[in-house]
Amino acid sequence: MIRIIPDVLDADGIARLRAILDAADWIDGNETSGPQAALAKRNQQLPEFGEAAAEAGRIILDALGRSPFFIAAALPLKIYPPFFNRYAGGENFGDHIDNAIRMRRGTDFRIRSDLSATLFLTDPDSYEGGGLVIEGMTEPPGLKLPAGHMVLYPSSTVHRVEPVTAGSRVASFMWVQSMVRDQAQRNLLFDLDMGVQGAAATLGQGDATVVRLTGVYHNLLRLWADS
Structure with missing residues (x-):
């Protein structure tokens, strides 16, 4: 079941987050990809262990903790620290399924990915393409939510990000292990x-x-x- 969670971040929260992200150095998104994902993925990403990702991730996790709708929908036990990606110039992420187990490199932190989440950080009219297509629920051109809105969906579904043909699409993505597995x-x-x-x-x-x-x-x- 796909859940749209509105207003995870308000305008001030988005502005704080974008100030951090816009000042950060971005790297090839395949820095953290497995072999299969690397064949389909073309985007940029913040370094997982960089200060920018850590600071921005804390803002998002604090916001999720204040969202009754997110808590009701996900019943979160653990949340993988948020990642951040950017698509521009035709970049995309082809059909894929997220890994069942996500392990944080160099630590003993791991989760079972029951749910995947994308938090949109750019308004949909600021870029062309870039829709999130989730098998069985959305078709091209895909889902494009207002900045600050999140989509939550089962990690077991095939999904993709359509090519961004103009502007840039910035988002945060993360995985949730729910208290209720089924x-x-x-x-x-x-x-x-x-x-x-x-x-x-x-x-x-x-x-x-x-x-x-x-x-x-x-x-x-x-x-x-x-x-």
């Missing part, structure tokens, strides 16, 4: 969470039905979640 269970919990919130807005948090539904949500989460 996608169907995660979707049920999300729908139940949205229903409980809607009922609470109408009936009040103390309503007996809302209390009972909240209990059902947490008991299912207790049954299915790892921590």
Whole structure:
């Protein structure tokens, strides 16, 4: 299931982030690619362990921690530190599936990639092409969200970035290991969470039905979640 998460970053957050990124040195995106990805990938990337990526990544992780919609949709256990990429001059990333396990080089940090996320950092009218095409949900020209919006989708899906033919497309991307591994269970919990919130807005948090539904949500989460 694809989820669009609006306004992860506001205008001030985007401006702070872009100031960091625009001043940074970029490298060939294949610096961190595996053999298969290297055949399909043509873009630029911030060095994974550089100060710019670390500072910008902290801004994004702080913002995600304040996003109830992201937390409800992903139920995150671990998030791989955000990467940053840039496409221009016809660069693209062909069809691929993200690796099941992501290991941070030189550390013992690793996650199972249940969900992939792209946070758009340039407005869609500032570049041509560059749509994110996700198998089964989007077709060419693909998904292009306003700056500050995120798309969250299963890492098991084939996806690609169409060539950027004018301007430049800047984004952050990352992977999430969810507390709930099973996608169907995660979707049920999300729908139940949205229903409980809607009922609470109408009936009040103390309503007996809302209390009972909240209990059902947490008991299912207790049954299915790892921590």
